[in-house]
Amino acid sequence: MWRGWSVLVIGVLLACLPGPAAAAPVERAKPVGRADRIAAELRRDPVYVTDHAPRALPADAAVRIKKAVARLGVPAYVAVTPAMLVDRYGTEDLVPLLHDSLGRPGVYIVADPTSTGFSAVQYGNATLPVKDAMYAATSELPTDAGAVATIERFVEIVLSGHARERRENAGPRPKSRVRIALDARDRSEREASRKEWSMFAAGTALSGVAVLLLLLLLRRRSAARAARAKAARLEKARTKNARAKKARAKKRGKRR
Numbered sequence: 001m002w003r004g005w006s007v008l009v010i011g012v013l014l015a016c017l018p019g020p021a022a023a024a025p026v027e028r029a030k031p032v033g034r035a036d037r038i039a040a041e042l043r044r045d046p047v048y049v050t051d052h053a054p055r056a057l058p059a060d061a062a063v064r065i066k067k068a069v070a071r072l073g074v075p076a077y078v079a080v081t082p083a084m085l086v087d088r089y090g091t092e093d094l095v096p097l098l099h100d101s102l103g104r105p106g107v108y109i110v111a112d113p114t115s116t117g118f119s120a121v122q123y124g125n126a127t128l129p130v131k132d133a134m135y136a137a138t139s140e141l142p143t144d145a146g147a148v149a150t151i152e153r154f155v156e157i158v159l160s161g162h163a164r165e166r167r168e169n170a171g172p173r174p175k176s177r178v179r180i181a182l183d184a185r186d187r188s189e190r191e192a193s194r195k196e197w198s199m200f201a202a203g204t205a206l207s208g209v210a211v212l213l214l215l216l217l218l219r220r221r222s223a224a225r226a227a228r229a230k231a232a233r234l235e236k237a238r239t240k241n242a243r244a245k246k247a248r249a250k251k252r253g254k255r256r
Helices: 002-016 034-044 061-072 094-102 130-140 147-158 163-168 177-255
Strands: 047-049 076-080 084-087 090-093 106-111 118-123
Touching: 034 047, 034 076, 034 094, 047 061, 061 076, 061 106, 061 147, 076 094, 090 094, 094 106, 094 118, 106 147, 118 130, 118 147, 130 147, 130 163, 147 163
Parallel strands: 047 076, 076 106
Antiparallel strands: 084 090, 106 118
16 A cells, blocks of 8 residues: 555656756857947948947948948958946957957957047958058048048048058147037137236326326416416516616705
8 A cells, every 4th residue: 555655646746847948948049249249330331330439420431331341352341339348247349249249350450439549450361451441541641530431530541551651750640629629718718818808907007198198287276376486576676677777866966
């Protein structure tokens, strides 16, 4: 009897156990990272432009970039998106990650949509002066030139035949629009300040001239009064002398 109950219990337990397919743990799908998503976009279209920076990019950004990189004569994969990949493991350049994911030769470009910051690397057998052109383009444009203008300048330098010379002989970097506006405001403020000081100096000078003229007028009047007083004293003295002389003459006449 006990043996029969044991067989029954064991059978029930075996029936409750999951089958072979259910016994294996369910594998979780590997999360798709940002680099994988962009690589998937590049497989469909070799130029990817983020839609998270509409104010920083012109409406025809993708068209202009495609037209520019087509002149390189080699496959080009362009992603206009922040160039650095930031995750819990740190910061990593996006260009090699895209190349690893696509596995295709060509020029890989990742450009920041709001500045001239971009990375360009060439994979394969072609020998375009990508590195020199990248640094030259960055130095020849202001910091707020934007991704489209930067890529267009980069392609122009690559094809110029003088990429190394332009990198080595780059002059001072052009000022950004913000810097130009700030400089213009500073010049306007300095000009306004100069005009205010000029007006103040002119007013002070006019005031000084007015005071000087007033002093001269007062001095002239004072001198005139002094001259009149002196003339009056002289006339009085002459009159007194004449009277005294006349009196003396009259007195001498009486004595005779």
